[in-house]
Amino acid sequence: MVTAVPERPPVLGRVTRSARTTPGRLSAAAVGLVLLTLLTGVFAALAVQDKRDTLDDLVQHREPLAAAAQQIFRSLSDADATAASAFLSGGVEPEGLRSRYEFDLLQAGAALGKASSDVGDDALAADQVSVLSQQLPVYSGLVETARSNNRQGFPAGAAYLREASGLMRSKLLPAAEKLYQINYGRLDGEQESAKEVPWVSVVLVVALLATLVLTQRYLTRKTNRLLNIGLVTATLAVALALIWSAVALFVLSTHVGDAERNGAQQVDVLVQARINSLKCRADETLTLVARGDGPGYEKEWAQLAATFTGDGQGNLLARAKDLAANDDLAGEVQLAVQNADEWVAAHRKIRELDDGGQYEEAVKVAIGDAPDSAASAFAKLDKNLIAALDAGRAEFFTQTTKAGNALTGLVLGIAVLAVVAAAGITVGIRERLREYR
Amino acid sequence: MEKLAGLVMVLLLAAGCASSGKPVDLATVTSVDEPQPVGVEINPPTTSGAASQVPQCDPTASLRPGTQPQPGAMPAGSTMRAIQDRGRLIAGVDQNTFLFGFRNPTSNALEGFDIDRVRDVAAAIFGDPNKVQYKVITSAERIDALKKGEVDIVVRTMTATCERWADINFSTTYYVAGQRVAVDRSSAITGIDQLGGKRVCAAKGSTSIAKLRQSAAPPEVVAVDNWSDCLVMLQQGQVVAVSTDDTILAGMVAQDPNVKMVGPRFTDEPYGIGIPKQNQDMVRFVNGVLERSTANGSWATSYGKWLAQAGGAATPPVARYRD
Incomplete structure (x- = not known):
């Protein structure tokens, strides 16, 4: 029996021909739907994982690095002001000032180590870290040379101290400030991206849902059967994934919004206030070291003091109070406002005394430990700012962690639901196909 | 999506780089970038008017002192009276030049040969050498501080020159350096x-x-x-x-x-006390103080304390007057 082997039709022809038949269309729809479901599942899971990573990065790297950068600035600036105070105190510096200076340097070094491990591939930030790591030992070398000259009673000590302070103000502090700004900018950007709606996934899910609904309507028309269990299961699974994700992302963006407003922005305003207050303190002592008008220290003092005192619009502490998340924090900032005012009063007294020729008295008010001295007021202000900063950081951590918790199980959920949907589609359509055999 | 693209890129790069196997570059530092004193300038342009004609003069000759008033009893209307009424002499000095005007890091006080001159003047006005407000100024700020009246006197290793005489007055020479x-x-x-x-x-x-x-x-x-x-x-x-x-x-x-x-001394630098141009009574008064300090041995004591170790003339320069 010889039968002519029919010529195999070309592939394209086969597909187009089979698409004209209902079973062919059904098979194609099944393959397409399963592929779309899996693709959507992968994209959605990746998008959620990406958010999770962003939130983890915020808590584990970005915020700690911003905090480390401001810690570096704080420690270095305080070291500079303390070295100047020690110089002003005459003779061998008091033990308290010496250990404060040493502690500042150690803290700056530790924070710098933290910063360089967190800096990652950000070239601009890495440049700042590099400047800091290169110049910090140079700075401390100069201060020690100044110290040994001072101990021998040589005025070259003062010259070395001026050189050290110049290095601090021209290279180290700007690098620390820039490192902070770079990091805060990146933190801000990451918070925004954490809040963003993952549009690609949304479009895919909506398209998937629409296709599922259309397919079911087509089947209902063709087979006169109202429900297809498999496809209904798939639709429900996709809908559940959509609702779950939507709720999770809504909760996430609410918490990230809180972290932004009451955490990051609050901390940023406080950091600016602290940086300016530290610069002011250094200006105050350096004016006395220069023992004259100096190179514009007093002018800078007046400009910067306006950013954390008074009724002006630029008062950072007033803004920090508005941003405060709770009464405790607001109370701490209020104390900072009072202590800043006390400091300004002490500073006025210093200038009056110094300008009136009572230099020794002025130095006493500047660095003495009387309760109304500038040193005491500044120390209290700094303590308030630290407490407020810590509270702001805690708020950031809590809210960002809560945002991350909102995503708990979502990646796995999306994966499982995608598999369930794909299985539902396969089973549902195969059932109909069987009816054509 | 970004992650997928990133992964592909990494794989491609890894495949491309694998052949050129080289150790990772270390962070390189190319220059030492030495720290410098604040305000240092290399070869700054000359600011003092080289073009302006300076009249010939004898920069060491100052105004002759009259009768010296008693401390605390400055004549009414005089510059010294204004200082006495203010309660302190404002002196422009240095705190960085060892032996002349420097801040003693141990005591926090300004000391030196120049500071002793300021204290002599204060003692002559008030009877108390401590009634002084010191303003630390740089060499470049000396003339301006006097012209603007920010200080009563400048005692800061300042050489009397004809060019400077055009802007300010000098006392008689109290030391000659080179x-x-x-x-x-x-x-x-x-x-x-x-x-x-x-x-x-x-x-x-x-x-x-x-x-x-x-x-x-x-x-x-x-x-x-x-x-x-x-x-x-x-x-x-x-x-x-x-x-x-x-x-x-x-x-x-x-x-x-x-x-x-x-090397040898190649100039003579007669140090004078700088005083604002209009305060001629003050110039005569300060010259009287300097005359007395050489006569009563206060100059010699100060010299012995600060400058004997450095050598140089041990006798005070002879005062010269232009009247």
Whole structure:
């Protein structure tokens, strides 16, 4: 029996021909739907994982690095002001000032180590870290040379101290400030991206849902059967994934919004206030070291003091109070406002005394430990700012962690639901196909 | 999506780079980038009007003192009376020049030969040498501080020159210094003629910097705000020499035994007390104070305390007057 082997039709022809038949269309729809479901599942899971990573990065790297950068600035600036105070105190510096200076340097070094491990591939930030790591030992070398000259009673000590302070103000502090700004900018950007709606996934899910609904309507028309269990299961699974994700992302963006407003922005305003207050303190002592008008220290003092005192619009502490998340924090900032005012009063007294020729008295008010001295007021202000900063950081951590918790199980959920949907589609359509055999 | 793309890129790059196997570059530092004193300038343009004609004069001749009033009883209407009523003398001084005007790091007080002169003047006005408000100024700020009336007197190793006489008054000469060169002990340089093209430090607005520029072998001038900045730069090896008055250099040698003075004195620098141009009564009064300080031995005591170790003339210069 010889039968002519029919010529195999070309592939394209086969597909187009089979698409004209209902079973062919059904098979194609099944393959397409399963592929779309899996693709959507992968994209959605990746998008959620990406958010999770962003939130983890915020808590584990970005915020700690911003905090480390401001810690570096704080420690270095305080070291500079303390070295100047020690110089002003005459003779061998008091033990308290010496250990404060040493502690500042150690803290700056530790924070710098933290910063360089967190800096990652950000070239601009890495440049700042590099400047800091290169110049910090140079700075401390100069201060020690100044110290040994001072101990021998040589005025070259003062010259070395001026050189050290110049290095601090021209290279180290700007690098620390820039490192902070770079990091805060990146933190801000990451918070925004954490809040963003993952549009690609949304479009895919909506398209998937629409296709599922259309397919079911087509089947209902063709087979006169109202429900297809498999496809209904798939639709429900996709809908559940959509609702779950939507709720999770809504909760996430609410918490990230809180972290932004009451955490990051609050901390940023406080950091600016602290940086300016530290610069002011250094200006105050350096004016006395220069023992004259100096190179514009007093002018800078007046400009910067306006950013954390008074009724002006630029008062950072007033803004920090508005941003405060709770009464405790607001109370701490209020104390900072009072202590800043006390400091300004002490500073006025210093200038009056110094300008009136009572230099020794002025130095006493500047660095003495009387309760109304500038040193005491500044120390209290700094303590308030630290407490407020810590509270702001805690708020950031809590809210960002809560945002991350909102995503708990979502990646796995999306994966499982995608598999369930794909299985539902396969089973549902195969059932109909069987009816054509 | 970004992650997928990133993964693909990494794989491609890894495949591409694998063949050129090279150790990762270390962070390289190419220059030392030495720290410098604040305000340092290399070869700054000359600011003092070289073009303006300076009238010929004898810069050491000042105004003759009249009868000296008793301390605390300055004549009404005089400049000294205004100072007495204010309750303190405002003096422009240095706190960075060892032996002349420097801040003693141990006691926090300003001390030195120049400071002793200020205390003599204060004692003559108030009967109390401590009634002084010291304003620390740089060499370059001296003339301006006097012209603006920010200080009553400037006692700050200031050389009386005809050019400066045009803007301010000087007292009689209270010390004569001379410019020399200081170098590292191991240096082969023996005088100013060997400094051509080399980095030499001097303070802005000083007569020393002008002399360096006029030298037959002009050096590369490193201008700083304070003389002690020059010592710092010499110790750090950023300049090969410092050139200024031997008295100031003696202060550097006293702080660092590895610095030595070389070559002869090649100028005369008569130090005078600077006083605002309009306060002629004050000039006569200060000259009276200087005359008395040489007569009563206060000059000699001060010399013995600060300058004997540095050598130089042990007798006060003879006062010269233009009336």
